[in-house]
Amino acid sequence: MVNTQFGAGTYESGAALAPSRWLVLLLGVIAVIFGVLFFIYPIQTLTLLVTFLGFYWLFNGIVALIGLFTDRTGRGWKLLVGILGILAGILVLTYPLYSAILVPTVFALIIGVEGLIIGAVYMAQGFSGPGWGTGILGILSIIFGLVLIANPLVAAVGLVLLLAGLAIVGGITAIVVSFRLPG
Numbered sequence: 607m608v609n610t611q612f613g614a615g616t617y618e619s620g621a622a623l624a625p626s627r628w629l630v631l632l633l634g635v636i637a638v639i640f641g642v643l644f645f646i647y648p649i650q651t652l653t654l655l656v657t658f659l660g661f662y663w664l665f666n667g668i669v670a671l672i673g674l675f676t677d678r679t680g681r682g683w684k685l686l687v688g689i690l691g692i693l694a695g696i697l698v699l700t701y702p703l704y705s706a707i708l709v710p711t712v713f714a715l716i717i718g719v720e721g722l723i724i725g726a727v728y729m730a731q732g733f734s735g736p737g738w739g740t741g742i743l744g745i746l747s748i749i750f751g752l753v754l755i756a757n758p759l760v761a762a763v764g765l766v767l768l769l770a771g772l773a774i775v776g777g778i779t780a781i782v783v784s785f786r787l788p789g
């Protein structure tokens with residue numbers, strides 16, 4: 607370790623920045639628990655997470671509006687973010703069950719539209735130069751985008767199951783990594 611003297615205190619580089627093994631272990635366990643809950647109670651768990659998202663949007667909107675008084679740059683954007691954040695937060699908190707279905711459905715639609723756009727770009731690139739691999743990726747991306755747009759509610763449920771699987775795999779990985787971190 608390199609000790610650097612700053613005034614009366616000592617700073618140990620590396621040790622202060624390393625995550626605690628117990629924190630990584632705790633985050634891993636929480637991720638596994640959320641993953642299992644997503645599989646067992648998908649709508650209820652999603653409703654809980656969307657409610658947290660509603661509180662976040664509400665709080666972020668209030669902070670953005672308060673920021674108007676301390677920093678005058680970007681006033682129009684801060685006002686817009688503040689008002690939209692507060693409105694979105696209030697709507698999500700007022701209708702948490704509807705929001706649990708609407709928010710992932712909107713995400714699925716956005717991802718579907720992105721898939722169409724990216725697919726078109728890849729197809730154009732594939733036919734104009736880089737090769738047939740890029741064109742095939744473009745076709746697959748367009749098919750994926752069309753499936754998401756045609757069935758956004760089914761895609762939203764698939765998104766929930768995907769998040770559950772990722773949470774479990776990520777949580778198990780974090781647990782394993784926590785035992786390899788220095789004490």
